Amino acid sequence: MVNPDSIHYRNPTEADIGSIVNVINSSKQELPFHKKTTAKEVDMFVFKSPDLKESGYWLAEINGKTVGYADGIIIDSRIAAGKNDSHVSVDVIPKYRGMGIETELVRLSLEYLKSKNIKSAQTIVEDQADWKKEFISKFKFNDIRHSYSMICENETEPHMYNLPDGIKFEDIMFKEINEKQLAQAVNILNETFAEHFNYSPIKIDDLIRIRDTDTGNTMTTLVKKGSKNIGIGTFDEGVSDVNPKNKVGVALGLGISKPYRKKGIGRSLLSHGMRWMWNRGIKTVNLDVDAKNADALKIYTSLGFNINSEDITYQLEL
Numbered sequence: 424m425v426n427p428d429s430i431h432y433r434n435p436t437e438a439d440i441g442s443i444v445n446v447i448n449s450s451k452q453e454l455p456f457h458k459k460t461t462a463k464e465v466d467m468f469v470f471k472s473p474d475l476k477e478s479g480y481w482l483a484e485i486n487g488k489t490v491g492y493a494d495g496i497i498i499d500s501r502i503a504a505g506k507n508d509s510h511v512s513v514d515v516i517p518k519y520r521g522m523g524i525e526t527e528l529v530r531l532s533l534e535y536l537k538s539k540n541i542k543s544a545q546t547i548v549e550d551q552a553d554w555k556k557e558f559i560s561k562f563k564f565n566d567i568r569h570s571y572s573m574i575c576e577n578e579t580e581p582h583m584y585n586l587p588d589g590i591k592f593e594d595i596m597f598k599e600i601n602e603k604q605l606a607q608a609v610n611i612l613n614e615t616f617a618e619h620f621n622y623s624p625i626k627i628d629d630l631i632r633i634r635d636t637d638t639g640n641t642m643t644t645l646v647k648k649g650s651k652n653i654g655i656g657t658f659d660e661g662v663s664d665v666n667p668k669n670k671v672g673v674a675l676g677l678g679i680s681k682p683y684r685k686k687g688i689g690r691s692l693l694s695h696g697m698r699w700m701w702n703r704g705i706k707t708v709n710l711d712v713d714a715k716n717a718d719a720l721k722i723y724t725s726l727g728f729n730i731n732s733e734d735i736t737y738q739l740e741l
Contacts, residue, residue, distance in 0.1 A: 615678030
């Protein structure tokens with residue numbers, strides 16, 4: 424049993440990147456579609472992020488070993504959009520859970536957010552992460568939204584659907600996307616996701632950071648009508664940590680401009696991405712969807728997707 428007095432909490436520095444990566448990947452190894460976090464991603468999104476406020480990040484150490492990591496993030500674009508909220512996440516190496524470490528890490532992050540006059544904090548609890556429910560209960564977070572993780576396991580090549588006249592797809596490997604194309608992606612993402620739960624406008628710098636940490640296995644598809652962008656989808660060749668030999672593709676950021684919805688374009692876009700994955704040897708595809716997005720659920724189930732797990736977004740008024 425670990426003596427609570429031997430647990431030390433502090434803010435991280437860049438010298439801790441390797442330890443943070445280890446904690447995150449050890450903590451998330453039970454999640455079936457977790458793609459391992461890299462040192463480059465931690466460096467880019469924690470230490471080089473304009474949203475970084477150093478005292479909002481915390482480490483837990485036992486005898487010099489980092490066993491837990493948490494962050495309390497205030498996202499500038501959400502504040503600018505009038506959303507005075509924040510996000511808290513916590514990871515603890517499994518053998519060190521249940522010792523109060525996760526609760527103390529969250530408390531420290533919440534104290535930081537309160538000091539910045541933030542009104543609320545949200546956190547996501549994955550279906551497989553029952554260990555997080557201790558701090559959810561202690562701090563009295565409220566259940567505000569559910570989302571589904573869905574999977575499709577293809578036994579044959581996905582069907583190719585015909586597009587309406589004048590509509591075409593433009594495929595770009597995300598690592599090779601230029602700033603003009605990124606600006607187009609930002610515009611269409613902000614247009615098509617404006618009404619989605621918890622969405623706030625993204626900036627081109629956000630996508631540049633994502634591009635610059637991409638491993639080269641991600642494709643973005645722009646949906647075009649003439650020279651106009653009317654939709655977007657991104658498809659990633661992920662690898663399941665549960666079985667590294669079993670490639671699991673991920674579809675994300677699927678959006679169609681409102682005037683062009685309900686014309687079969689969304690279904691064609693997802694099937695197009697699934698065919699790209701199939702040709703790369705990927706038969707299983709994963710995606711996440713808001714449990715209240717009935718239109719998207721209808722499209723996904725029609726293509727063979729089934730609900731695999733349910734995650735919950737919790738919110739705490741500060």
